[in-house]
Amino acid sequence: MVLDSLRDFIRGDTDGPAIQVEGLTERFRLYKERPGGIKERLTRFRRPEYEDFEALSDVTFVIEQGESVGIIGHNGSGKSTLLKVLARILPPDEGRVEINGRVASLLELGAGMHGDLSGRENVYLNGAILGLTRSEIDERFDDIVDFAGVRPFLDTAVRNYSSGMYVRLGFAIAINVDPDILLVDEVLSVGDAQFQERSLQRMADFKERGKTIVVVSHDLNAIEDLCDRTIVLHRGKLVFDGPAGEGATQYAQLMGTGGTEGVRHDDGSYGSGHVRIDDVILVDTHGTRVTSVMPSTQMRLRVRLTARQDIDACSVGAIVRGTSGDLYEVHTTWQGLGVGPLPAGATAVVDISFTAHVLAGRFWITPVVTDPGVREQHAVVPDAIEFEVRPAPGGVGIVDMVAATSVFEGPALRLGGIETTGPLPIVRADTDDDSETRAG
Amino acid sequence: MRAEPAGTTSPATRSLTLPAVQALRDKLLELWRARELLRQFVGKELKVRYKNSALGFFWSLLTPALMTVVFTVVFAFVIRINVPDFAAFFLSGYLVWQFFQNSVQGAIQSIVGSGSLIKKVYFPREILPLSIVLSQLVHFLLALLAVSPYLIWTRGWSILFHLPAVLVGVVVITVFTSGITMLLAGANVTFRDLQELIVVIFMVWFYATPIIYPLAMVANVDNSAAKIAASVLAYNPMTWFIRLFRESIYGVVTANPACAPGRECAEPFLASGPVWPSPELLVVTVTAAAVTFGVGYFLFHRFAVNFAKEV
Numbered sequence: 101m102v103l104d105s106l107r108d109f110i111r112g113d114t115d116g117p118a119i120q121v122e123g124l125t126e127r128f129r130l131y132k133e134r135p136g137g138i139k140e141r142l143t144r145f146r147r148p149e150y151e152d153f154e155a156l157s158d159v160t161f162v163i164e165q166g167e168s169v170g171i172i173g174h175n176g177s178g179k180s181t182l183l184k185v186l187a188r189i190l191p192p193d194e195g196r197v198e199i200n201g202r203v204a205s206l207l208e209l210g211a212g213m214h215g216d217l218s219g220r221e222n223v224y225l226n227g228a229i230l231g232l233t234r235s236e237i238d239e240r241f242d243d244i245v246d247f248a249g250v251r252p253f254l255d256t257a258v259r260n261y262s263s264g265m266y267v268r269l270g271f272a273i274a275i276n277v278d279p280d281i282l283l284v285d286e287v288l289s290v291g292d293a294q295f296q297e298r299s300l301q302r303m304a305d306f307k308e309r310g311k312t313i314v315v316v317s318h319d320l321n322a323i324e325d326l327c328d329r330t331i332v333l334h335r336g337k338l339v340f341d342g343p344a345g346e347g348a349t350q351y352a353q354l355m356g357t358g359g360t361e362g363v364r365h366d367d368g369s370y371g372s373g374h375v376r377i378d379d380v381i382l383v384d385t386h387g388t389r390v391t392s393v394m395p396s397t398q399m400r401l402r403v404r405l406t407a408r409q410d411i412d413a414c415s416v417g418a419i420v421r422g423t424s425g426d427l428y429e430v431h432t433t434w435q436g437l438g439v440g441p442l443p444a445g446a447t448a449v450v451d452i453s454f455t456a457h458v459l460a461g462r463f464w465i466t467p468v469v470t471d472p473g474v475r476e477q478h479a480v481v482p483d484a485i486e487f488e489v490r491p492a493p494g495g496v497g498i499v500d501m502v503a504a505t506s507v508f509e510g511p512a513l514r515l516g517g518i519e520t521t522g523p524l525p526i527v528r529a530d531t532d533d534d535s536e537t538r539a540g
Numbered sequence: 541m542r543a544e545p546a547g548t549t550s551p552a553t554r555s556l557t558l559p560a561v562q563a564l565r566d567k568l569l570e571l572w573r574a575r576e577l578l579r580q581f582v583g584k585e586l587k588v589r590y591k592n593s594a595l596g597f598f599w600s601l602l603t604p605a606l607m608t609v610v611f612t613v614v615f616a617f618v619i620r621i622n623v624p625d626f627a628a629f630f631l632s633g634y635l636v637w638q639f640f641q642n643s644v645q646g647a648i649q650s651i652v653g654s655g656s657l658i659k660k661v662y663f664p665r666e667i668l669p670l671s672i673v674l675s676q677l678v679h680f681l682l683a684l685l686a687v688s689p690y691l692i693w694t695r696g697w698s699i700l701f702h703l704p705a706v707l708v709g710v711v712v713i714t715v716f717t718s719g720i721t722m723l724l725a726g727a728n729v730t731f732r733d734l735q736e737l738i739v740v741i742f743m744v745w746f747y748a749t750p751i752i753y754p755l756a757m758v759a760n761v762d763n764s765a766a767k768i769a770a771s772v773l774a775y776n777p778m779t780w781f782i783r784l785f786r787e788s789i790y791g792v793v794t795a796n797p798a799c800a801p802g803r804e805c806a807e808p809f810l811a812s813g814p815v816w817p818s819p820e821l822l823v824v825t826v827t828a829a830a831v832t833f834g835v836g837y838f839l840f841h842r843f844a845v846n847f848a849k850e851v
Contacts, residue, residue: 217588221583225581225583234576461748
């Protein structure tokens with residue numbers, strides 16, 4: 101009896117809204133130098149300098165039980181921070197967060213898996229990390245193993261698992277925790293198509309059973325499919341809270357459309373504000389603006405910036421991402437080049453030349469201006485540039501490896517032009533001007 | 541020492557708006573709920589340690605065994621601290637010390653070393669240092685079991701009769717060690733060089749604790765240097781914990797009254813058989829352990845607010 105009531109008390113009562121967030125503010129400390137240890141503290145008689153950065157400011161919302169809510173926003177809008185606060189990983193700096201029910205968070209699949217332990221041992225370890233008792237894991241053990249499809253390898257150290265098996269096991273454990281509230285961060289984009297479908301099916305079942313889901317994603321389609329409601333965050337503030345379809349529209353508006361048109365400053369950029377990014381353009385080697393190119397085209401990103409206060413030195417960089425995540429990052433200081441000194445009001449134009457060795461897809465470039473150590477962000481314009489790489493014959497995949505083939509020994513046969521035998525022959529038909537771009 | 545400069549943030553977390561007692565109860569309940577995780581972490585520590593070596597447990601006995609041989613040769617035959625059954629005397633202190641030192645040095649980087657876990661999942665953070673302490677406790681108990689035939693052979697069967705006192709000693713020392721490890725593991729997130737500093741501190745601390753020499757050696761000498769040494773030892777908590785353990789498993793070492801000070805003497809020290817700890821010793825060690833644990837636990841939670849941002 102006593103044990104039962106104690107258990108109820110521990111589980112928490114399940115009446116009332118699932119999640120209540122009131123006036124939530126979360127700050128991060130951006131250090132101007134790496135905070136040292138005791139030695140630095142004693143020898144320099146001062147604390148390391150830092151600036152506070154508000155990742156979330158005064159966010160308030162209520163999520164009722166059984167709702168499924170998508171949180172969307174730019175990189176750096178605070179959506180992952182919000183999820184971490186809901187998962188209790190980050191305690192709120194200000195405000196109040198109240199959660200009713202058992203929470204499982206899928207912030208990273210297989211966080212806490214240990215390579216030296218077997219699959220079986222990792223199921224128990226990971227289950228315990230996610231808050232299951234031993235008997236609860238015993239009950240779910242077969243479901244987990246079958247869902248992940250790793251039964252033949254149960255007693256193999258997970259160090260020897262393929263990355264697919266690793267990820268499947270991680271998801272299988274997390275989804276079988278069977279919480280009241282599930283927090284998910286982008287993790288659905290893992291595994292093969294079949295596994296993804298099964299995972300989505302599991303999430304839908306979960307929703308059917310009246311459980312609460314909070315998802316963070318870039319994938320607006322997935323959010324619209326899964327969620328009834330969206331919350332749009334912009335620079336740490338809640339700017340929209342309502343039906344999923346409307347939220348997606350809001351978000352698309354915030355993202356802006358024509359990245360190559362330059363930067364509208366009130367649109368998505370953030371940073372300390374010591375430097376402003378005035379304009380970003382993407383041009384080819386002739387200096388013509390481009391939005392659609394062939395694989396391995398040489399391009400130049402031109403960033404125009406204005407110092408808003410005296411700057412000794414800063415670094416200009418670019419982060420290129422595709423639909424599956426970040427692909428490349430470069431900063432002038434990584435190449436030994438700084439920009440400055442710039443008195444307040446002075447402008448500078450920085451060129452970053454690069455060759456996009458990627459195959460067909462959509463890509464986004466985020467220009468950033470940082471301090472020379474790439475720690476403090478002066479100005480960031482998320483996804484300011486969007487460009488497309490068109491399909492081209494000669495190879496398929498993600499990276500353009502610029503392959504050339506020849507028969508080294510033995511007879512060779514000329515089958516015709518690559519227009520007719522390449523993997524994507526149709527596209528080649530109307531590409532007269534493309535060969536120009538490519539050669540350029 | 542605080543993780544945060546005072547006044548820059550005003551934490552108004554749920555736990556702080558409630559009365560402190562209820563906040564503490566919440567935290568302890570949460571720890572209780574996470575006992576399975578603690579068990580799993582301890583199991584992981586032990587498995588990983590023993591999995592990759594066929595000799596497994598043998599390796600964890602190797603250090604105390606070698607140290608015992610070295611110190612017995614040096615102190616019983618070269619420097620001649622003629623304590624009866626020197627190897628048993630040394631082991632009865634060194635095993636406790638090794639448990640303490642391995643726990644602290646292993647746990648101090650437990651938070652910093654689990655950054656990916658701390659940033660991705662929530663669980664009571666004190667589980668990380670506590671799991672190291674408990675896995676070291678398992679080593680400690682196994683090592684104790686392994687040397688017990690030797691101890692019984694040299695110190696007599698009355699050790700078994702004093703087993704309850706040994707167990708009390710183990711519990712008290714574990715509580716004390718847990719307090720220290722939580723404090724240091726939490727502080728190490730802000731002061732990353734603490735883990736290097738602690739290695740040096742432990743080297744000095746080892747010699748400032750009566751492990752390789754009996755307390756009676758300094759207590760009964762009448763000169764100013766020995767007086768200072770005696771007061772250092774009196775304020776060193778490990779002196780008391782070593783005594784608590786040693787007296788119930790080895791005995792009390794006293795200076796031989798038949799020996800005149802300053803003269804060669806065949807048997808300068810006498811040792812009693814295992815005894816029950818004195819009330820004074822119990823009060824001092826239990827108080828020290830409880831206070832250390834309380835302070836360590838409290839400060840650990842103060843530090844823990846920033847773990848996910850700083851690791």
